[in-house]
């Protein structure tokens with residue numbers, strides 16, 4: 001695990017209660033950032049914030065939890081205000097909350113497609129909106145910052161049964177570029193980048209493997225996972241820590257001249 005220096009930085013991580021978001025929250029805290037977790041899972045989110053505080057990842061690091069449904073504009077406003085009030089500033093946003101509902105194109109339900117668009121696209125752009133407003137000069141926090149959007153290798157390949165999810169992650173990729181362009185040109189002092197994680201055995205990743213079996217694209221979960229591993233030059237699934245390290249890098253001063261990129265962290269699957 002890398003130890004970039006994020007001392008004094010203040011981060012809000014959406015979907016930080018579990019999985020990749022929780023790993024990123026731990027990694028940011030280990031690097032010295034204060035972290036606020038925003039999630040719809042209140043108990044798990046509070047438990048993750050408490051774990052980070054207890055781990056004493058780095059002396060004096062503040063943590064907090066705020067209920068945040070990323071699809072709700074008003075809840076974003078409250079979450080940003082709470083982040084600034086609790087942590088004493090706001091200069092990192094990890095737009096990580098996301099959902100995946102597996103379906104062949106021929107079977108897609110309109111409500112599932114809309115729900116994925118709402119969480120993955122609307123949720124991400126609202127996060128950027130409220131981060132820009134708070135971080136830019138004259139904003140509630142006003143010191144610039146870094147945004148990392150969590151896209152997916154699915155934005156870069158054609159994987160059967162996740163058409164709409166892949167479309168939403170391609171949207172995240174494109175919104176990252178436009179956001180980076182606006183933030184740069186308008187002098188916000190905010191860098192915006194995204195990461196394309198490969199398949200990771202989180203709740204979401206294992207659900208996808210199970211769904212692939214259910215719809216008949218693989219005989220069992222081992223075969224489903226095995227086919228992804230086979231398509232991955234580095235020969236294994238990603239781990240949450242792989243994504244967390246990349247996120248810490250993109251937030252750190254080491255990435256100070258990097259904006260508007262999509263960074264694959266997928267073992268080469270999308271090359």
Ligand SMILES: NC(=O)c1ccc[n+]([C@@H]2O[C@H](COP(=O)([O-])OP(=O)(O)OC[C@H]3O[C@@H](n4cnc5c(N)ncnc54)[C@H](O)[C@@H]3O)[C@@H](O)[C@H]2O)c1
Nearest residue numbers: 015019020069070096097098152197199200202203204205
């Ligand atoms: N696991 C993978 O294989 C994989 C691969 C590529 C990209 N990703 C992306 O990484 C991100 C995290 O995925 P994960 O595997 O940790 O998933 P996960 O399901 O384990 O965790 C997702 C978190 O987001 C939260 N969330 C869902 N809807 C929300 C909403 N409306 N508002 C706030 N929080 C909400 C959930 O409560 C949960 O805590 C997602 O954006 C996902 O699309 C995952």
